[in-house]
Amino acid sequence: MILDGRFRFDNYVVGSANRLAVAAARAVAESPGQVYNPLFIYSASGLGKTHLVSAIAHQAREQRPGYGAAYVTVDEFVEDLHDAVSAGELDPFKQRWREHDIVLLDDVQFLTGQRETQTELLRLFNQLQRSGKQIVMASDRPPGEIPDVDARLVSRLSGGLVVDIGEPDFETKLGILRNLADGREPPIDAEILDAVAKIDFANVRELQGAFNRLEAYRSLHGGNIHAGNLRDILGLRARNTPVSGAPVREGDGGNGARREPAEFADFVSDVSRTVETSVAEWKLRITEAIATWAAEGYRTAVLERALKLPRSPDVDGLLATFAAACAHLGSLEREAITLAPGFANHSVFRDPERVAAAEGLLSRLRVGGEPFPGPDASFTLANFEVGVSNELAARAAESVGAEPGRHFNPLVICGPGGTGKTHLLHAIGNLLREGMDDTASIACVSANQFIEELVEAAQQGELERWRARWRTVDALLLDDLDVIAGTERAQTELFHLFNALASENRPLVFASDRSPPELDQVEPRLRSRLAAGLVAALSPPDRATRRSIYARFLADVKPSVPDDVLDYLADSASSSVREIQGRASRVFALARSAGRLELATLRSELDGHLLPRAGAPEGLVDRAADPFFVDNERVIWDWHEIPGRAIEEIR
Amino acid sequence: MSIVNYATREITCKIVYYGPGRAGKTSNLQYVYGRVPGDRRGRMLSLATQNERTLFFDFLPLDLGSISGFSTRLQLYTVPGQIYYATTRKLVLNGADAVVFVADSQTRQFDENVESLRDLHENLAAQDIDVRTFPMVLQYNKRDLPSDLILTESELDEALNFRGVPAFAADALHGRGVFETLRSISGLVLRRLSAGSVAHG
Numbered sequence: 001m002i003l004d005g006r007f008r009f010d011n012y013v014v015g016s017a018n019r020l021a022v023a024a025a026r027a028v029a030e031s032p033g034q035v036y037n038p039l040f041i042y043s044a045s046g047l048g049k050t051h052l053v054s055a056i057a058h059q060a061r062e063q064r065p066g067y068g069a070a071y072v073t074v075d076e077f078v079e080d081l082h083d084a085v086s087a088g089e090l091d092p093f094k095q096r097w098r099e100h101d102i103v104l105l106d107d108v109q110f111l112t113g114q115r116e117t118q119t120e121l122l123r124l125f126n127q128l129q130r131s132g133k134q135i136v137m138a139s140d141r142p143p144g145e146i147p148d149v150d151a152r153l154v155s156r157l158s159g160g161l162v163v164d165i166g167e168p169d170f171e172t173k174l175g176i177l178r179n180l181a182d183g184r185e186p187p188i189d190a191e192i193l194d195a196v197a198k199i200d201f202a203n204v205r206e207l208q209g210a211f212n213r214l215e216a217y218r219s220l221h222g223g224n225i226h227a228g229n230l231r232d233i234l235g236l237r238a239r240n241t242p243v244s245g246a247p248v249r250e251g252d253g254g255n256g257a258r259r260e261p262a263e264f265a266d267f268v269s270d271v272s273r274t275v276e277t278s279v280a281e282w283k284l285r286i287t288e289a290i291a292t293w294a295a296e297g298y299r300t301a302v303l304e305r306a307l308k309l310p311r312s313p314d315v316d317g318l319l320a321t322f323a324a325a326c327a328h329l330g331s332l333e334r335e336a337i338t339l340a341p342g343f344a345n346h347s348v349f350r351d352p353e354r355v356a357a358a359e360g361l362l363s364r365l366r367v368g369g370e371p372f373p374g375p376d377a378s379f380t381l382a383n384f385e386v387g388v389s390n391e392l393a394a395r396a397a398e399s400v401g402a403e404p405g406r407h408f409n410p411l412v413i414c415g416p417g418g419t420g421k422t423h424l425l426h427a428i429g430n431l432l433r434e435g436m437d438d439t440a441s442i443a444c445v446s447a448n449q450f451i452e453e454l455v456e457a458a459q460q461g462e463l464e465r466w467r468a469r470w471r472t473v474d475a476l477l478l479d480d481l482d483v484i485a486g487t488e489r490a491q492t493e494l495f496h497l498f499n500a501l502a503s504e505n506r507p508l509v510f511a512s513d514r515s516p517p518e519l520d521q522v523e524p525r526l527r528s529r530l531a532a533g534l535v536a537a538l539s540p541p542d543r544a545t546r547r548s549i550y551a552r553f554l555a556d557v558k559p560s561v562p563d564d565v566l567d568y569l570a571d572s573a574s575s576s577v578r579e580i581q582g583r584a585s586r587v588f589a590l591a592r593s594a595g596r597l598e599l600a601t602l603r604s605e606l607d608g609h610l611l612p613r614a615g616a617p618e619g620l621v622d623r624a625a626d627p628f629f630v631d632n633e634r635v636i637w638d639w640h641e642i643p644g645r646a647i648e649e650i651r
Numbered sequence: 652m653s654i655v656n657y658a659t660r661e662i663t664c665k666i667v668y669y670g671p672g673r674a675g676k677t678s679n680l681q682y683v684y685g686r687v688p689g690d691r692r693g694r695m696l697s698l699a700t701q702n703e704r705t706l707f708f709d710f711l712p713l714d715l716g717s718i719s720g721f722s723t724r725l726q727l728y729t730v731p732g733q734i735y736y737a738t739t740r741k742l743v744l745n746g747a748d749a750v751v752f753v754a755d756s757q758t759r760q761f762d763e764n765v766e767s768l769r770d771l772h773e774n775l776a777a778q779d780i781d782v783r784t785f786p787m788v789l790q791y792n793k794r795d796l797p798s799d800l801i802l803t804e805s806e807l808d809e810a811l812n813f814r815g816v817p818a819f820a821a822d823a824l825h826g827r828g829v830f831e832t833l834r835s836i837s838g839l840v841l842r843r844l845s846a847g848s849v850a851h852g
Contacts, residue, residue: 086688087716088691088714088715088716088717089716089717090716090717090718091717091718091719091720263686263826263830264683264686264687264688264691264830266830267830267833267834267837268715268716268718270834270837270838271715271718271723271834271837271838271841272715272718272719274837274838274841274842275662275718275719275721275723275841276718276719277842278841278842278843279655279719279721283657284657284720286657287657287658287660290658304658307657307658
C-alpha cells in the first residue's frame with residue numbers, strides 16, 4: 001500500500017490520550033529496530049493509528065535515504081501470501097518481505113483464524129527482528145484480545161511495546177479542529193470550535209466529519225452557526241459502543257464475510273512450513289557447494305559422500321578443505337601447463353581427492369617435460385584376430401594387462417614383419433592405460449626414437465636429465481627392438497633403464513623381428529634379461545586367422561561376402577596381416593565396382609595373378625596388371641628380405 | 652523411493668490411499684483434483700471397470716511448486732479395494748512413502764475394513780517396511796451417513812487404530828476431512844526429510 005503523504009508527525013495533534021503512543025512512535029522513527037520492537041499500537045477505530053504508523057514510516061525514510069518501508073493491512077498481506085502460494089512463489093514472497101527495513105502492519109485484528117498467515121508472520125517477524133529491522137503494528141484491540149491467534153504470535157506481538165490511543169480529550173479535539181480550520185475563509189469562530197470540541201465524539205474521524213459538515217453548512221447558509229443550532233447542524237445521534245468479540249471490518253457494517261482461503265493454497269502453505277523446517281540446512285550448503293564446484297569442472301564425490309552421512313559433518317571444515325584442495329590443484333595445473341600444455345584440463349587437476357596424484361604428475365613433468373607418446377588407441381586386443389599362429393602372444397598380452405609388472409615381465413613379442421607385433425604392443429599399452437591411473441606415463445615408442453633421444457641428449461650434455469626422464473615411465477613398451485643391435489651406448493642405457501623399471505615391477509614389453517637369443521650384436525646381459533621373461537612368437541596367419549581377417553575387412557561389403565568367396569580368399573597363403581589387408585582392399589574395390597561379389601567373378605578377375613594359391617611362391621604380383629599400383633602407396637610383396645616394411649611411400 | 656533429492660533439489664512423495672472397496676479412496680482424489688488449480692495438477696489417471704470401480708489404480712500428480720528451493724511434487728495413488736486385486740495392490744504399494752488408510756464407517760463394512768488393514772500390513776511387511784515407523788493416517792469416511800448405519804469414531808479407533816496414528820472423520824464426497832487427511836499425511840512424510848530419507852541423484 002502506498003503511504004498517505006498527509007499522515008505525518010507535524011500534523012498529528014498530541015494530547016493526553018495519545019501522548020505515550022506518539023512518544024513511542026517518534027522514538028521508533030528516530031531509531032528503528034533499536035527501541036520498542038515491535039511497537040504495537042491499538043485503539044478504537046478512527047483515533048489516529050494509521051496516521052501514526054504512517055508518520056513513523058515517513059520520518060524513518062526522511063532520515064535515512066533508501067530506507068525500505070512497507071505499509072500494508074493484514075488483508076493485503078493475506079492476499080499477497082495467497083497469491084504467492086497459488087503461483088508457487090512462496091520463496092520470492094518471503095525474500096521480498098525480508099528485505100524491508102521497517103514493516104508496518106495495520107488492522108492486525110484480522111489475523112483471527114488466519115492460521116497460515118499467522119505462521120508466516122511469525123516467521124517473518126523472527127527473521128526481521130534477528131536482522132535488527134523494525135516492526136510496527138496497529139490494531140483495534142491489544143494482542144491478547146485478538147481471538148484465535150497462535151499463542152506464540154501473541155507473545156511476539158506483545159514482546160515490544162504495546163500502547164493504546166484513547167478517545168481524544170477536549171484539548172486534543174480542539175487542536176485537531178484548529179488544524180482543520182487553519183486557513184479557511186472566512187475564519188471559523190473560536191467559540192464554534194470550542195463547542196464542537198466539547199462534543200463527545202467517539203473518534204477523530206467523527207470529529208473530522210463534524211468539521212466537514214460545518215464547513216458544508218457554512219458554504220450553503222453563511223455563517224449562521226451558534227451553540228444553539230450546532231448539534232442540529234451536526235445531526236448528532238446516539239451511537240453504538242465500540243465493537244467487542246469477533247473483529248468487524250470497517251465499512252462493511254460487520255457483515256463482510258472473511259474470504260475463505262482456498263483449501264489447496266492453505267494445504268500448500270502447510271506443506272511449505274513442514275518442508276522448510278525439515279530440509280536439513282547442512283545438506284543444502286553441501287549441495288550448493290557441489291553445484292558450484294561441479295560447474296567449474298571439479299569432481300565432487302567427496303562432498304556427495306558427505307551428503308549421505310546420517311548426521312551433519314563439520315560442514316565449514318569440509319567445504320574449506322575442499323576449496324583449498326581445488327585452489328591447490330589449480331596452481332598445480334598452471335605449472336603443469338607451462339611444462340606440458342597438453343595437460344591443460346587434465347582430470348587429475350579436477351579431482352580434490354587426487355591431489356597426491358596431481359603432485360606426482362607435476363613432479364614427473366618437472367623432470368621429464370613433455371610426456372612420452374602413448375599407445376595408439378586404434379590398436380586394441382578386441383580387433384586383434386587370434387588364431388593358432390598368435391594365440392600364446394595374445395593370451396600373454398591379456399595377462400600383462402590384467403596384472404601389470406607381475407606376469408611375464410618382460411614380455412617379448414617376436415615374429416616376422418606384418419604379423420601383428422606393433423598391433424599387439426599398442427594393444428597391451430591400451431590395456432595398461434585402462435588399468436592404471438590416468439596420470440600414469442605409458443611410453444609406447446620405437447627403439448629408433450629411444451636411440452634418437454639418447455643421441456640428442458648426449459650431444460647437448462643432458463644425459464642425466466634424459467635418464468631421469470625415462471625412469472619416470474610407469475610402463476615401457478619398445479617397438480622394433482632389433483634396431484638396437486650394434487648401438488653400444490643405447491644398449492647400455494636400455495640395460496640400466498630395464499633394471500630400474502623391472503626392480504619396481506613396472507611393465508616392460510618389447511617387440512622384435514627376432515627372439516632375444518637371435519639378436520646379434522646385442523649385449524648378452526641385455527639379451528639374457530629379455531629372454532628371462534616370456535618370449536611369445538607370432539607366425540604368419542594360419543588359414544582360420546586369414547579367413548577371420550578377410551571377414552573383418554570385408555564386413556562392410558553389401559551384399560555380404562559369400563562364404564565360398566571367404567574360403568577362396570583364406571585359401572591363398574599370406575605371410576602377414578598387412579598382405580591380407582592389401583588384398584582385401586582390392587577385393588573390396590572389386591565388389592564395389594561389380595556390385596555383387598561372386599566366386600566365379602572373383603576367380604576370373606583375380607586368379608592367377610592377384611592371389612597366389614597355396615603352394616605357389618608367395619608375394620608374386622603382376623604389378624602392371626593391377627591398377628592398385630598406380631597409387632602413390634605400393635605394396636611390395638616381393639621384398640621378403642625386408643619384413644615389416646610392407647608399405648612404402650613413393651615420393 | 653526417494654523423498655528428497657538434494658542434488659536436483661526435488662522432493663517427491665508417493666502417497667497411497669489404501670482401504671476396502673467402495674470406501675471412498677477415489678472420491679478423496681477426485682475432491683483434491685477439483686480443488687487444485689489446473690496448472691498445479693497433472694491429468695488424473697483413472698482406470699476403472701465398466702461399473703466404475705477402480706480396476707487398476709488412480710493416479711494424481713500434484714505440483715506444489717518451489718518450496719525452500721525444492722521442486723515439490725506429490726503423487727497420489729489409490730489401490731483397487733476389491734479382494735481379488737491383491738497383485739495390483741502390492742504393485743501400487745511398492746515404493747510408497749506413506750499410506751492413507753480409508754475406512755468405510757458403515758457398520759456392515761466393519762469386517763472389510765479389518766481385512767483390508769490386515770492386507771495392508773501384510774503387504775508392507777512383504778516389502779520389509781516397518782509399520783511402526785511408516786507414515787500412515789486413518790480416515791473414517793462416510794461420516795455423513797445416518798448415525799444408525801455407521802460406527803462411532805471411537806469404535807473405529809478401537810478396531811483399526813491400534814497404533815494410535817492420526818485419524819480423521821471425513822465425508823470425501825463433499826470434501827469434509829479430505830484436505831485435513833492429506834495435510835496430515837504430507838506432514839508426516841515430509842518431516843522424515845530430516846530423518847535421512849534422501850537420494851542424492
